[in-house]
Amino acid sequence: MxxxxxxxxxxxxxxxxxxxxxxxxxxxxxxxxxxxxxxxxxxxxxxxxxxxxxxxxxxxxxxxxxxxxxxxxxxxxxxxxxxxxxxxxxxxxxxxxxxxxxxxxxxxxxxxxxxxxxxxxxxxxxxxxxxxxxxxxxxxxxxxxxxxxxxxxxxxxxxxxxxxxxxxxxxxSPLIVRTQELAEIIEALAQFKEKGCQVLRDHSPVIRVPYKEKNEINQLSQEYEKEWRRIYLKEEVFIRNFLAAPENTRFVEIYTSTTEHFRFKIIAKRKDHQSFDALVEYLMDLLFNRASVLAQSGHQSLTRALLFYMYWNCDIGKKVDNTEEAEDAASNETLTS
Structure with a gap:
């Protein structure tokens, strides 16, 4: 048998x-x-x-x-x-x-x-x-x-x-995601940060869903998003710099693959979580439980920052259906805390 x-x-x-x-x-x-x-x-x-x-x-x-x-x-x-x-x-x-x-x-x-x-x-x-x-x-x-x-x-x-x-x-079955690729990115991010590397950023406007509207359609609570943004928005430039560095082309490919994987897994299991807050925290627990690299004290904050970046950059989470309206609103958007 x-x-x-x-x-x-x-x-x-x-x-x-x-x-x-x-x-x-x-x-x-x-x-x-x-x-x-x-x-x-x-x-x-x-x-x-x-x-x-x-x-x-x-x-x-x-x-x-x-x-x-x-x-x-x-x-x-x-x-x-x-x-x-x-x-x-x-x-x-x-x-x-x-x-x-x-x-x-x-x-x-x-x-x-x-x-x-x-x-x-x-x-x-x-x-x-x-x-x-x-x-x-x-x-x-x-x-x-x-x-x-x-x-x-x-x-x-x-x-x-x-x-x-x-x-x-x-x-x-619950929401399950791969952790190995994300762990690779986090290790590289940590090294990039330790070396103090800088890259000239592309300052061209990024068209994306208005942040407040994105929070509403994803059911991300105001309290959670304010704290999330307060702590991790400052890391957005650093992560964008990392992904823009010529030597990090491989990690851009890994990032793209990871966000695509996360995006479809989240869509499939979104109904299992009452709010996006709960989904994010579930993901964090899952990642830290399954990858010792991510669970390291110095890497936990980076992992949370990268997940925030994915959301902020509209790589995960729902987007508004009307693309033209989203683009017009994004070009005039001013975030207030």
């Missing part, structure tokens, strides 16, 4: 939850109740009864099992990452769940706790996190189960039908 290799990072959180419910129906039973938001905003699945196969056929859990699914779109994410777990911080994935687990435990609505994630989980991290949850929530260690990427792969190859029953549809 062909081995199943799922790219969990390219799934959306809802798709990942469906996968976990389908898997739990196999190892616990068909009575698993799907993920639903609670009054405190948390999202749990639940099984009440005696598990069919967990943790083993001879020693099965019996009681109320609370199931959580923690998805990440990062390729190399680990349960050892400080944003997932840190004993010194409550502002982590695990830390933020502790009060909810305690509440369920105190209300006698939790006998066993199961957490599934597509992060890598080492034996050391498994022990540390399990003991931390046990201590904080007064749950026996043997009543806690953490399942990371490696174990998920093992489960889905043992229960391949669980993948089929989850009914994953590529159309439902």
């Amino acid at each position: 062909e081995r199943i290799n799922l790219n969990y990072a390219n799934l959306g959180p809802d798709q990942f939850e469906r996968l976990i419910v389908s898997l739990c129906m196999k190892i616990l039973g068909v009575g698993v109740q799907g993920f639903a938001k609670g009054p405190d905003g948390g999202c749990d699945a639940k099984f009440i009864g005696t598990a069919q196969h967990y943790p083993s056929d001879k020693n099965r859990w019996s009681g109320t099992m609370i199931i959580q699914a923690k998805h990440t779109n990062g390729f190399y994410s680990s349960c050892s990452d400080k944003k997932f777990y840190s004993e010194k911080s409550s502002h982590t994935v695990i830390g933020e769940e502790i009060p909810r687990i305690k509440k369920l435990r105190a209300a006698k609505q939790l006998d066993y706790y199961m957490l599934f994630t597509n992060r890598r989980l080492s034996a050391t991290a498994n022990t540390k996190i399990t003991e931390y949850i046990s201590k904080q929530c007064e749950i026996p260690v043997e009543s806690i189960s953490l399942c990371g990427l490696e174990k998920l792969d093992m489960y889905f190859n043992h229960f391949p039908e669980a993948v089929h029953h989850a009914g994953l549809d590529p159309v439902d």
Whole structure:
């Protein structure tokens, strides 16, 4: 039988939850109740009864099992990452769940706790996190189960039908973009900035959609665009200089390819985000999670600046339909803060 290799990072959180419910129906039973938001905003699945196969056929859990699914779109994410777990911080994935687990435990609505994630989980991290949850929530260690990427792969190859029953549809997948080309540009931009390179700019007028109108048709909030423009508009000259430098012809081609890729991906998935603000922030999280080059502290600001430049330059985002009106308005446009 062909081995199943799922790219969990390219799934959306809802798709990942469906996968976990389908898997739990196999190892616990068909009575698993799907993920639903609670009054405190948390999202749990639940099984009440005696598990069919967990943790083993001879020693099965019996009681109320609370199931959580923690998805990440990062390729190399680990349960050892400080944003997932840190004993010194409550502002982590695990830390933020502790009060909810305690509440369920105190209300006698939790006998066993199961957490599934597509992060890598080492034996050391498994022990540390399990003991931390046990201590904080007064749950026996043997009543806690953490399942990371490696174990998920093992489960889905043992229960391949669980993948089929989850009914994953590529159309439902989230906005996913390539990061390698953008990382190349950011590295080159950083070097260009460090050297203090300058290029004589082309001062001919650039015809584009009026900025305020562009914000309206893209549903970019006034508060977000003002802050975006305040911080990153000053980098527009620098980025334009970089792209105008004769030695950077290759990066112009990469930039064009990247913006074209982003533009069509954004069009296809725009409906999944209520505002352009949310879409931009989703993109930033995705880029930083997937490319270590972009996640570097010195490169994060450049990455945000380049995305602003793409929007400012009308390489991404909606444009007005009437081109002639846009050109006339652009020639007379004066931006006011």
